[in-house]
Amino acid sequence: MRFLQILVTGLTVLMLSSCGYNKFQTADEQVKASWSEVVNQYQRRADLIPNLVNTVKGFAAQEKDVLLGVTNARAKVGSLQVSPEVLNNPEAFAKFQSAQGELSSALSRLLVVTENYPNLKSDALFRDLTSQLEGTENRITVARNRYIKDVQEYNVAVRSFPANLTAKIFGYDVKPNFTVENEKAISTAPDVNFNAAPAQPQSDAK
Numbered sequence: 001m002r003f004l005q006i007l008v009t010g011l012t013v014l015m016l017s018s019c020g021y022n023k024f025q026t027a028d029e030q031v032k033a034s035w036s037e038v039v040n041q042y043q044r045r046a047d048l049i050p051n052l053v054n055t056v057k058g059f060a061a062q063e064k065d066v067l068l069g070v071t072n073a074r075a076k077v078g079s080l081q082v083s084p085e086v087l088n089n090p091e092a093f094a095k096f097q098s099a100q101g102e103l104s105s106a107l108s109r110l111l112v113v114t115e116n117y118p119n120l121k122s123d124a125l126f127r128d129l130t131s132q133l134e135g136t137e138n139r140i141t142v143a144r145n146r147y148i149k150d151v152q153e154y155n156v157a158v159r160s161f162p163a164n165l166t167a168k169i170f171g172y173d174v175k176p177n178f179t180v181e182n183e184k185a186i187s188t189a190p191d192v193n194f195n196a197a198p199a200q201p202q203s204d205a206k
Contacts, residue, residue, distance in 0.1 A: 020163035034147040059120035093176040
């Protein structure tokens with residue numbers, strides 16, 4: 001009886017290995033790890049925004065619509081669920097990437113506006129914050145590209161025969177990925193290059 005149990009266990013392990021179960025386990029964990037890095041980098045960006053908004057407000061309080069747009073976009077991002085369960089919910093994933101795209105656009109508008117305030121551009125805190133923002137945008141791009149690659153590999157495995165039979169049995173479904181149209185928006189980092197002189201400087205408001 002003991003021998004039979006060992007034999008059955010051994011055959012089960014062998015079958016799971018040969019049918020791709022272990023591969024799905026590994027690929028699924030890799031996707032989750034990549035997603036966590038994407039979320040971490042987006043959170044890093046979100047954490048920079050309050051100080052950035054407050055700094056800009058000190059020099060350009062009259063740009064309230066632009067400042068409010070960034071604040072609201074950040075609040076919308078913060079209200080969304082970003083746990084690994086999002087990877088199994090295409091609708092929730094689409095809301096997440098859409099919200100991040102809106103925040104990227106709002107930040108771009110804010111940074112364009114700051115071109116009109118030379119005193120702001122020369123402020124040490126502002127320059128430090130925009131330098132951190134630029135670095136974070138680069139990290140977001142790297143993390144997102146890694147996630148896209150890992151999801152593509154996972155989804156190919158889920159769809160491929162005969163591994164797709166194992167995927168159906170154990171509930172491994174295709175995971176959502178960044179869409180082409182949205183990818184263009186969220187992969188365009190806000191321009192934080194302040195070397196060029198502003199076209200029409202205005203008086204700074206303090």
